[in-house]
Amino acid sequence: MSNVELASRVGLTPPPCLRRVKRLEERGVIAGYRAVIDPAALGRGMQVIVSVEVAVTDVDSLRQFEATVAALDEVVEVRRVFGVPDYFLRVSVADADAYAVFSMTKLVTIPGVSRVISHLTMEVVKSEG
Structure with missing residues (x-):
């Protein structure tokens, strides 16, 4: 404005x-x-909120996990939270098949990841943008 x-x-x-x-x-x-980008316009119309638990607790391993997930193109937001799970990720992909490939080839292969729970977004009701 x-x-x-x-x-x-x-x-x-x-x-x-x-x-x-x-x-x-x-x-x-x-x-x-900032510019607010429409993920669908980029071919990434599916948003997935992913809860991740890690099996490591030492600072170096946690920082390595954070650096690894932050570097993934599909991951648009990473939040470390108190309690369980350890992290929430917001992942943006084209569709369910693309998410399955991302999850199986990138996310669950990161050292220390012990549990991943995926929540596919039905509708964004409110966004900070």
């Missing part, structure tokens, strides 16, 4: 609105800007 539109929405004139936005950027409140 343009600065003029933002200023109008919040009831300011454009110059003070821009100063406030710049101040929020400098303070790190606004951490950045």
